[in-house]
Amino acid sequence: MEHLRLNFDTEIQGRPRTFVVEVPYVNGMVATSEFGPKAIYAESPEIAGAFRGEPLDKFMDHCKMQLLTMSKITEAETDLDRHIGALMAVVMDAYSRNRKILYGDLLLHIDCFSLLLKAAGFDPEEIRRMYPRITNTILDLYPNWVLRADELSAN
Numbered sequence: 001m002e003h004l005r006l007n008f009d010t011e012i013q014g015r016p017r018t019f020v021v022e023v024p025y026v027n028g029m030v031a032t033s034e035f036g037p038k039a040i041y042a043e044s045p046e047i048a049g050a051f052r053g054e055p056l057d058k059f060m061d062h063c064k065m066q067l068l069t070m071s072k073i074t075e076a077e078t079d080l081d082r083h084i085g086a087l088m089a090v091v092m093d094a095y096s097r098n099r100k101i102l103y104g105d106l107l108l109h110i111d112c113f114s115l116l117l118k119a120a121g122f123d124p125e126e127i128r129r130m131y132p133r134i135t136n137t138i139l140d141l142y143p144n145w146v147l148r149a150d151e152l153s154a155n
Contacts, residue, residue: 032111
């Protein structure tokens with residue numbers, strides 16, 4: 001397995017920023033799950049994809065989408081607020097296009113968010129503690145938006 005160093009350039013509040021995201025890479029797949037608790041991934045079968053990761057081009061698109069959104073957030077008080085705002089905008093965009101979000105896709109967005117936080121210099125242990133709280137907050141705020149594997153098979 002090799003490790004990729006991916007550079008993402010953006011502008012935040014008029015200043016150029018580069019985020020360097022490091023991820024394991026094998027057979028065209030990027031492992032995104034560095035910060036997700038294993039219990040979250042074991043919850044249902046469709047999460048196996050999120051645990052393994054996603055194709056490199058999709059991962060790049062997810063990171064670029066969050067960074068583009070971050071660049072447009074001008075009223076955030078902190079970098080963390082800007083990151084969270086971008087994550088929520090991406091989740092709401094996914095919902096508006098499909099009227100549901102697969103649980104595994106939600107976790108992929110949170111994985112990307114977490115890796116971008118790490119690239120921004122946030123403490124990895126704090127990111128690990130944040131991950132389940134953010135996941136649960138989204139699930140609590142939008143309980144009818146997220147489609148889990150057992151619901152998918154019932155439809």
